[in-house]
Amino acid sequence: MAEQFAPLLCSSKKAIPMASPAAPSRASEARASDAQVGLAARRAAADVLTAILVKKQPLDLTLGKSLSTGHMANLPPRDRALTRAIVMASLRHKGQLDAILLRFLEKGFPPKSGTLYAILLSAAAQLVLLETPAHAAxxxxxxxxxxxxxxxRFDKLANAVLRKVSQQGKALADEMDAAKxxxxxxxxxxxxxxxxxxxTRAIAELNMLEPPLDLTVKSDPEGWAKRLDGHVLPGGGVRLIPKGRIEAIEGxxxxxxWVQDLAASxxxxxxxxxxxxRxxxxxxxxGGKSAQLAAAGASVLALDISENRLKVLKENLKRLDLPCDTALGDAATWYSEERFDAILLxxxxxxxxxxxxxxxxxxxxxEEDLPSMVNLQxxxxDNAAKLLKPGxxxxxxxxxxxxxxxxxxxxSLLSTHGRLHIDRIQPDEVFGHSAWITQTGTLRTLPPSFKMDAPELGGMDGFFAARLVLAS
Ligand SMILES: C[S@@+](CC[C@H](N)C(=O)[O-])C[C@H]1O[C@@H](n2cnc3c(N)ncnc32)[C@H](O)[C@@H]1O
Structure with missing residues (x-):
């Protein structure tokens, strides 16, 4: 399941190797996992969680690295799925699990304790959420x-704390306002x-659930929905409950x-x-949106600042057999004599x-990351506006x-660029969902603003989009 995110990653940081100094060799680990079923899967989960929560590495790339060269590489599919389930439950319920653990750690999480925090968090996820037998976890x-x-040196502490979590954890979790x-x-x-x-509560409730998988199909959404046991989405995508690896899905x-959330489409x-x-x-x-544009018959020039990510884009477009020119560059300063009919930023x-x-x-x-993001955007x-043709x-x-x-x-853009104006989005362009359109005619989707009959099939990404036209 972890490979689910491999085909279309959207994060620019690289993963780092996560071997700890005391790590045993892969061979000795294999022997250990023979002796203690599931140990390797738990070890992989604790390492992935340490990389995310301590080393601040993104989930997709951390899982990708673990799968290709790390502890998940030699795991059978069932154990890989277990690792992923532990990681996801730990992250989705981190607030509750932290509070439960802290209840039994009189002095808080010990400093300088390596992977201890991730081991406790992932064990608490198993005990409270995943129905893992207490003795195993x-x-x-x-x-x-x-x-x-x-x-x-904290092995006895871990034992004592987790025994209490196994006895009281579920009841404590039930008393909490989980979404908050x-x-x-x-x-x-x-x-x-x-x-x-x-x-806010509805967004937070959805964030605790596994999302469905949305595919943008080149053609015949009804046919693909039937073949994949999915549902046709407004706009012609197909939504399904993911079961296993993306690459193994027919088509x-x-x-x-290609994988693309309804809102992202x-x-x-x-x-x-x-x-x-052009x-x-x-x-x-x-390349999800480049693929859409190329599939719609546009002549696309796809630019990105990351060489690795541009390589992934090329591979994706090649698999999809869609034509697309590419360029490596910083979109904030990139210059070309060419002026474009349309620009997507x-x-x-x-x-x-x-x-x-x-x-x-x-x-x-x-929250401190926001100002630098806003400045980059x-x-x-500003540069996008310079590259646009009049009209x-x-x-x-x-x-x-x-x-x-x-x-x-x-x-702020409109206040500094007098020749740009908003071209209002109309309800029929968003399949009649006029609630997705703001007063100024831009698009604002919230995760709970798309519902389907079965609750586990509902939801969408939170997105913003505006369409602007440059005066002729
Ligand atoms: C939200 S993702 C784009 C997703 C893509 N449009 C899609 O639909 O698949 C943002 C992308 O911007 C790229 N990026 C970040 N800063 C950039 C810059 N200064 N110039 C060009 N690309 C940049 C990142 O490498 C990343 O690939």
Whole structure:
């Protein structure tokens, strides 16, 4: 399941190797996992969680690294799925699990204790959320502390704390306001201010659930929905409950579809009839929106600042058999004599609209990161405006719920660029969902603003998009 995110990654940081100084060799680990079923899966989970929560590495790349060269590489599919389940439950319920653990740690989490925190967190997730038998979760966690030079002196503490978690953890979790406790305060406060408490609670509830998988299909959505046991989405995507690896799903090898959330599929559609036009996609990798534009018949130039991510874009477009020119460069300063009929700026952002898919974001991003993001987006927008033909269309989008990265950015752009104006989005362009359109005619989706009959099939990413036209 961890490979689920491999085909279209959207994060620019590189993963780092996570071997600890006391790590035993792969061969001795294999022997250990023979002796203690599931130890290797737990070890991989604790390492991935340490990389995310202590070393501040993104989930997708950390899992990718673990799968290709780390502790997950030699695990059978069932154990890989277990590792992923432990990591996801730990991140989605981190607030509750931390509070439960702290109840039994009189002096708080011990400093300089290596992977101890991740071992305790992942064991608590197993005990409270994953129905793992107590003896397995506790014994394996205690064994894991002994693999780590810094954590091993806390093996007895781990044992004592986890025994209490196994006895009282579920009851303590049930007493908590889970949605609130599992949402960092700064996000809860901001979302309540901008979207109200009811929406904030609904967003937070969704963030605790595994999202469905959305595919953008090249053609025949009904046929693909039938074949994949999925549901046709407004706009022609297909939604399914993911079961296993993305690459193993029918149609992947033949390039019949790509992974793209319903909300992420909307910005490229705002160009309407784009066939035959020259489009610059300024922050293009891994290429979901470039693929949409190319599939719609546009001549696309896809630019990105990251060489690695541009490589992934090329591989994706090749698999999909869609033509696309590419360029490596900084979109804030990139210059070309060519002026474009249409420009898409799907800007880097805090990504707080995608926490359901990427629960690490809640712990990797802080409110202090916002000003530098907003500043970068402003510079990207300024340059985009210079590259547009008179009469051309600029679509700006972000997967953030923070208004400074959306509505605020457009208000400031309009105040400094007198020749740009908003081309209002019409309800029929968003399948009649007029609630997704703001008073100024831009698009604002909230995760709970798309429902389906079965609750586990509902939801969408939080997105912002605006369509602007440059006066002729
Ligand atoms: C939100 S992702 C884009 C997702 C993409 N549009 C898609 O639909 O697949 C943002 C991208 O912007 C790129 N990026 C960040 N800063 C950039 C810059 N200054 N110039 C160009 N690309 C940049 C990142 O490498 C990342 O690939």
């Amino acid at each position: 506790i014994d394996l966690a205690v064994t894991l502390t002994r693999y780590d030079a810094q954590a091993k 406790v599992n949402t960092p305060d700064w996000l809860w406060e901001r979302w309540s201010r901008y979207y109200g408490e009811e929406n 992947y090898d033949e390039g019949a579809w 909307l910005p490229a559609k705002l160009f309407k009839d784009i066939a035959g036009k 489009v610059l996609d300024l922050c293009a990798a891994p 799907d800007a880097p952002c805090s990504s707080t609209g995608t926490i359901r898919r990427h629960p690490d974001i809640a712990y990797l991003k802080t 402003r510079r990207l927008l 051309g269309t600029l679509v700006y989008s972000t997967c953030s719920l923070e208004p400074e990265e959306g509505e605020g950015q457009i208000a």
